[in-house]
Amino acid sequence: MSFLSLLRRDRDVLAFGFAFTFASSLGQTFFISLFVPSLSQAVAVGEPLMAVLYGAATVASALCLPALGRRLDDTDLLRFSVWVLLALAIGGLVLATATQVAMLAAGLFLLRLAGQGLMSHIALTGAARFFEEHRGKALSLTGLGHAAGEGVLPLTVVVLIAWLDWRWAMALCCLVLAGVIAPAAMALVRRNAKFRCPLATLVGVESRKRASSALLSDPEFWRLLPLLVASPFTITALIFHQGWLAGSLGLPLAVFAAAFVGFALIQAPTGFLSGAVVDRIGSRRVLQLHVAPFIAGVLLLAVFGNGWAVWAFLALAGVTNAAGALLRTSMVAELVTPDRLGAARSLVSACMVVSTAAGPAVYGLFIAAGLEPPAVLLTAALSLALCVLPTIRWRKLFRV
Incomplete structure (x- = not known):
C-alpha cells in the first residue's frame, strides 16, 4: 500500500x-x-x-x-x-x-x-x-x-x-x-x-505486569539497546556543544544555526524512506544501518571542519535522527505483542531520554579534559560504530 x-x-x-x-x-x-x-x-x-x-x-x-x-x-x-x-x-x-x-x-x-x-x-x-x-x-x-x-x-x-x-x-x-x-x-x-x-484488557492484569520485566530479561533487547540510544545520546551532545565546536573550528555560530535548516528538511523524506524500507525488510537491518549517515557526517566535520562540512554534518545527523525515531518504536513492536507495547516502548523512551541528558555531560568531560574537536568527533564516530557490533548475528554471518 x-x-x-x-x-x-x-x-x-x-x-x-x-x-x-x-x-x-x-x-x-x-x-x-x-x-x-x-x-x-x-x-x-x-x-x-x-x-x-x-x-x-x-x-x-x-x-x-x-x-x-x-x-x-x-x-x-x-x-x-x-x-x-x-x-x-x-x-x-x-x-x-x-x-x-x-x-x-x-x-x-x-x-x-x-x-x-x-x-x-x-x-x-x-x-x-x-x-x-x-x-x-x-x-x-x-x-x-x-x-x-x-x-x-x-x-x-x-x-x-x-x-x-x-x-x-x-x-x-x-x-x-x-x-x-x-x-x-x-x-x-x-x-x-x-x-x-486498551488491548491489554483482553489478556489480563498479570500479562500487563510482566511486559517490562519480560523485555528486560530478553537478551535480544540488551543487544539492541545501545544502538537504539546511541544516536540521540551523541546528536544531543554535539548539538548542545555546538558553540564550543564553532569556536574551536574558527567558525561563526551562525553557520550551525543556518545548517539546522538542512537538519529539519531532511527528516521528512528520510522518514518516508525509512518507513517503506522497514515494512519491506524489517527493523533490525535498518537499525544496523541507520547510524552510518551520522558517522559519515561526524567524520566529514572532523576532517574538514569548514562551513560545508557543518551543513553535511547536520543534514546527515537529520537522516539518522529521523530513522532512529521511527526505529525506537518499530523495533520494540517486533519484540513484544501489541498488548504490551505501551509498557515496552515507554521503557525504551526512558532510556533514550536519560541518554539525551547524559550526552552533554559526558562530552563536556571530554572538552574539560582538553580534547580538540577532531578527537571528540572521532571518539563519537567510533562509539557509534561499536554499538552496531552486538546487533550482528555473528553465527549466522559466518555459517557455512
Whole structure:
C-alpha cells in the first residue's frame, strides 16, 4: 500500500498522531532552549544552573515514564491523552509565569514528561499497535509532526517573543498546541474504538505486569539497546556543544544555526524512506544501518571542519535522527505483542531520554579534559560504530 492510499484510508488516525507529535514540541529541547535566556533572567539563575535544572528535570521525567507509559496498555487512549494534555498545559503556564526556582523546576519537569515523553509516546504507540501491516509507513507519517515542529516553531517563537514578550509567547504556544490543535485531533478519533481500545484488557492484569520485566530479561533487547540510544545520546551532545565546536573550528555560530535548516528538511523524506524500507525488510537491518549517515557526517566535520562540512554534518545527523525515531518504536513492536507495547516502548523512551541528558555531560568531560574537536568527533564516530557490533548475528554471518 502506498503512502497516499494509507492516508486516504486512515487519515483521521494519522492526523491524530501528527498533531500529537507536533504538540510534543512544547517539551522538546529546541523549543525550551529558545526561552532559556529569558527564564534565566526572570528567575535570576545563571545558565549553568539552568542546565543543571534542565538535566535534573529530564532525568526525573525519564524515571517516571515507564510507570506512566505502561498505563496506555490498559487505559482508553483518549482518556489518557486528556490527563497528559492537562499536565502539558500546566507545565507551560507555570514556566510562563515563573518567578522562583521551584516554579522553574516544576515547569521544566512537566514539559519534559508530558511533552517530550508522553505526547510522543501516545502518538507513536497508538500508531504502532493500530497499524500492524503498514507500521513503518504509519510511523513515518506520524513522526512528521516532530519535523514540522522543528521547522516551523523556532522562527515563530522568535517572532512572538519580539512582538509579545516571552511570557505571552510561551502561553500562546501552549494555548494553540495543547488547547486547540491536540484536542481537535482527539475529536477525529473519538468514535474509533479500535484505535482507542486498551488491548491489554483482553489478556489480563498479570500479562500487563510482566511486559517490562519480560523485555528486560530478553537478551535480544540488551543487544539492541545501545544502538537504539546511541544516536540521540551523541546528536544531543554535539548539538548542545555546538558553540564550543564553532569556536574551536574558527567558525561563526551562525553557520550551525543556518545548517539546522538542512537538519529539519531532511527528516521528512528520510522518514518516508525509512518507513517503506522497514515494512519491506524489517527493523533490525535498518537499525544496523541507520547510524552510518551520522558517522559519515561526524567524520566529514572532523576532517574538514569548514562551513560545508557543518551543513553535511547536520543534514546527515537529520537522516539518522529521523530513522532512529521511527526505529525506537518499530523495533520494540517486533519484540513484544501489541498488548504490551505501551509498557515496552515507554521503557525504551526512558532510556533514550536519560541518554539525551547524559550526552552533554559526558562530552563536556571530554572538552574539560582538553580534547580538540577532531578527537571528540572521532571518539563519537567510533562509539557509534561499536554499538552496531552486538546487533550482528555473528553465527549466522559466518555459517557455512
